[in-house]
Amino acid sequence: MKNHQAIDIDAREKLFQDLRGRGFRMTPQRESILNIFYELPDGEHLSAEELHQILQQKNAGISLATTYRTLKLFVSVGVLRELDFSEDHKHYELIHENEVPHHHIICVDCGKTAEFESPEVQKLAEKIALEKKLQLIDVQLKIFANCLHMDHDTSFQDHDSMKTFTP
Amino acid sequence: MKNHQAIDIDAREKLFQDLRGRGFRMTPQRESILNIFYELPDGEHLSAEELHQILQQKNAGISLATTYRTLKLFVSVGVLRELDFSEDHKHYELIHENEVPHHHIICVDCGKTAEFESPEVQKLAEKIALEKKLQLIDVQLKIFANCLHMDHDTSFQDHDSMKTFTP
DNA sequence: TTGAGTGCAAATCCTTTGCAGGCGG
DNA sequence: CCGCCTGCAAAGGATTTGCACTCAA
Numbered sequence: 378m379k380n381h382q383a384i385d386i387d388a389r390e391k392l393f394q395d396l397r398g399r400g401f402r403m404t405p406q407r408e409s410i411l412n413i414f415y416e417l418p419d420g421e422h423l424s425a426e427e428l429h430q431i432l433q434q435k436n437a438g439i440s441l442a443t444t445y446r447t448l449k450l451f452v453s454v455g456v457l458r459e460l461d462f463s464e465d466h467k468h469y470e471l472i473h474e475n476e477v478p479h480h481h482i483i484c485v486d487c488g489k490t491a492e493f494e495s496p497e498v499q500k501l502a503e504k505i506a507l508e509k510k511l512q513l514i515d516v517q518l519k520i521f522a523n524c525l526h527m528d529h530d531t532s533f534q535d536h537d538s539m540k541t542f543t544p
Numbered sequence: 545m546k547n548h549q550a551i552d553i554d555a556r557e558k559l560f561q562d563l564r565g566r567g568f569r570m571t572p573q574r575e576s577i578l579n580i581f582y583e584l585p586d587g588e589h590l591s592a593e594e595l596h597q598i599l600q601q602k603n604a605g606i607s608l609a610t611t612y613r614t615l616k617l618f619v620s621v622g623v624l625r626e627l628d629f630s631e632d633h634k635h636y637e638l639i640h641e642n643e644v645p646h647h648h649i650i651c652v653d654c655g656k657t658a659e660f661e662s663p664e665v666q667k668l669a670e671k672i673a674l675e676k677k678l679q680l681i682d683v684q685l686k687i688f689a690n691c692l693h694m695d696h697d698t699s700f701q702d703h704d705s706m707k708t709f710t711p
Numbered sequence: 712t713t714g715a716g717t718g719c720a721a722a723t724c725c726t727t728t729g730c731a732g733g734c735g736g
Numbered sequence: 737c738c739g740c741c742t743g744c745a746a747a748g749g750a751t752t753t754g755c756a757c758t759c760a761a
Binding site: 459461463482484485491493495497498501502505506509510511512513514515516517518519520521522523524525 | 683
Binding site: 400401402404406407438439440441442443446465 | 715716717718719720725726
């Protein structure tokens with residue numbers, strides 16, 4: 378399972394420096410949280426609660442309040458992307474350089490999600506931003522569908538059990 | 545300001561019949577809520593709280609609980625679309641036949657939204673659904689951008705004041 | 712040293728739900 | 737009539753915040 382760890386040690390340290398440069402303190406809590414996202418398989422996302430549970434398992438001893446505060450901070454500085462799958466809570470995923478733009482399919486029946494890559498969507502958004510004189514920040518496409526109970530094991534991610542998958 | 549009212553009286557009555565046929569009761573509360581969405585300018589969306597306030601102003605005397613229950617019902621039967629703009633609450637808009645697929649631009653700075661039409665996005669989603677053997681239900685594209693404080697009066701919708709606009 | 716960051720618990724906000732009474736079909 | 741719907745108020749769940757203490761720079 379490919380993850381960000383092997384290739385991005387440098388990028389991670391660069392990010393720490395960047396954040397310090399922007400006046401943020403690089404606490405062990407923030408570092409732990411960032412590391413978890415870097416070590417996550419490509420395209421996988423976590424809710425605040427899931428992240429907090431992982432931190433607990435690692436004995437990182439980070440409070441839920443700090444988890445929420447850190448997620449919010451990382452979103453505001455462009456390190457994480459906030460996703461909404463029409464559930465009662467948000468999900469978060471890493472934004473890393475040289476990521477291939479990807480988007481989400483959500484099964485309205487079973488609630489699982491799958492990712493797919495689509496440079497076309499990105500191009501389209503760039504065209505629209507140019508037309509409308511907007512500074513493009515992020516693009517998110519959600520396809521709601523019924524997966525008809527096919528391909529669950531291979532393509533879809535189960536949020537609550539954090540099952541991994543190979544698209 | 546174009547709205548659904550003039551053209552869709554029949555569609556509205558047809559919908560009532562359809563819902564009744566599906567075993568739902570057409571109460572005055574449900575009718576009032578549906579009417580509000582039909583009378584809303586094209587492409588405009590409401591939060592539960594905004595909808596409830598409009599109902600109050602019209603002396604419809606509908607409780608917040610029923611407002612939420614009805615929104616949820618209409619989403620589940622495909623009458624309304626649930627939107628998320630990374631705020632702390634959802635928004636809802638009417639899904640009506642012969643609607644031109646439209647999507648949303650959200651200004652990360654001021655929080656306002658604008659709609660734009662894009663048949664390309666729809667086509668792309670249909671292609672992906674076909675490839676992956678999914679039954680396509682809905683497509684939502686969100687473009688996060690900075691509007692640089694331009695065109696607020698003409699293109700962007702202010703959620704909380706429900707200011708209307710002409711895209 | 713110092714004020715940004717943290718943990719804890721209480722608070723807040725949005726949304727859901729239990730229950731008794733109301734009314735659509 | 738029957739049982740789906742409603743209003744009310746209380747509950748629930750996710751997220752935020754006040755406060756005193758800690759520690760990164």
